[in-house]
Amino acid sequence: MFKSVFIKTIYIKPVIVLLLFCSSAIAQNNIISNNSKWSEKTALTILNNYPKAWQIDGNEKPKWDYKMGFLLFSFEKLYQKTNDSKYLNYIKEYADEMIDSSGNIKKYEEKEYNIDYVNPGKILFNLYDISKDNRYQKVLVQLRKQLENQPRTASGGFWHKEIYPNQMWIDGLYMAEPFYTQYTVTYENGKSLDDIAKQFELVQNHLTDKKTGLVYQCWDESKQIAWANPETGTSPTIWGRGIGWYMMALVETLDYYPKSHPNYKTLIGYLNQISKSVIQYKSSSGLWYQVADKPELKGNYLEPSASAMIIYALAKGSDKGYLTSNYKKTAQKSFDAFIKEFVKVGEAGEINILNVSPSVGLGGKPFRDGTNEYYISGKTKDNGSPALAAFLLSALELEK
Known part of the structure; x- marks a missing residue:
């Protein structure tokens, strides 16, 4: 069936054949023009540096991962803007390397109940619409089944992973809810929209700091884990990137959430x-800190992935009418500040984003205590994928 679908496509649109079948279409030495927009400069840099999407962040082997999902989501948006086939082909190459001929994700175990695994599924909706390759739809169903069986807290919130019982993590909202919303609206007549709104309600009630209005990274409803506040169950630190994940989760969920639904306005x-709230904690230059609510903390630093995610969410929220136009103006000013603070352009026009926070988490072995010091002591690196993807998305939203 797969072959016959594309034989038909060959007759109708020969260019699609090159796009979907010729991996060599992605040149490893794409010329980066000085006149190109920041979004395309970033994408071309990524194509040149990482011919396979899974290679980003120094990965040595292919894996189904939320970071690749985030990066390729930004490529999908760029493809939709430019209609340039090399961006779609980059997405499809990753999907085809990770999904076997029977429609199973390689090395995926549902029973890990790792909510991060859901995020890459977002790239399959569009691939299926274009190709009608049933492997993609089969994976969509697999990931929806994971959410159906995902363990939950007593209040109904998704556990982040099987190994983190009773815990909601703020980044888990981004990993699950945009996919969950698109799936239930597309295939289930919206039957799970109340459940999706419930996940955000739990964040509002339990992960949002009453003093600052910002969100903590984690909440243990049982209050049993060592990092949990004994009264609230929250982790100790308000992480800049965590705020970014949450804001992006909202704007991308709202892309598919019906306006007629009672929870839409909520x-x-x-x-x-x-x-x-987040506007109150930007720096004088318009950027955001690793520990977002404590700019004066010794060792704290302005962090690019957090800043770019927030810029993107503010710009998109304003463009969609969820936020007032003043937020778009703030996003534009912060974007300019981002370039001055974090972006270094190489001799060939390639984009480098400096000083990106490493991945962080809580619990595990060795135990991560989630203190402010833990968040600021991790070694930063250049060109971390969350910063690259968020910068690309913010540039697209601002038409930069």
Whole structure:
């Protein structure tokens, strides 16, 4: 069936054949023009440096991973903007390397109940629409089944992973809810929209700091883990990138959430609340810190992935009408500050984003205590994929 679908496509649109079948279409030495927009400069840099999407962040082997999902989501948006086949081909190459001929994700175990595994599924909706390759739809169903069986806290929130019982992590909202919303609206007549709104309600009620209006990274409903506040169950630190994940989760969920649904305005309210709060904690230059609420903390630093995610969410929220136009102006100013602070352009026009936070988490072995010091002591690196993807998305949203 797969072959016959594309034989038909050959007759109708020969260019699609090159796009979907010729991996060599992605040249490893794409010329980066000085006149190109920041979004395309970033994408071409990524194509040149990482011919396979899974190679980003120094990975040595292919893996189904949320970072690749985030990066390729940004490529999908760029493809939709430019209609340039090399961006779609980059996405498809990753999907085809990770999904076997029977439609199973390689080395995927549902029973790990790792909510991060859901995020890459977003790239398959569009691939299936274009190709009608049933392998992609089969994976969509697999990931939806994972969410159906995902363990939950007593209040109904998704556990982040099987190994983190009773815990909601703020980045888990981004990993699951945009996919969950698109799936239930596309295939289930929206039957799970209330459940999706419930996940955000739990964040609002339990992960949002009452003083700052910002969100903590984690919440243990049982309050048993050592890092948990004994009264609230929250982790100790308000992480800049965590705020970014949450704001992006809201704007991307709202892309598919029906305006007619009673919870639509509630979600917009959550976005307005976090946006109003986060503006109060930007630096004088318009950027955000690793420990977002403590700019004066010794060793704290302005962090690019957090800043780019927030810029993107503010710009998109304003463009969609969820936020007022003033937020778009703030995003534009912060984007310019981002370039001055973090972006270094190489001799060939390649983009480098400096000083990106490493991945962080809580618990595990060795135990991560989630203190402010833990978040600021990790070794930063250049060109971390969350910063590259978020910068690309923010540039697209601002038409830069």
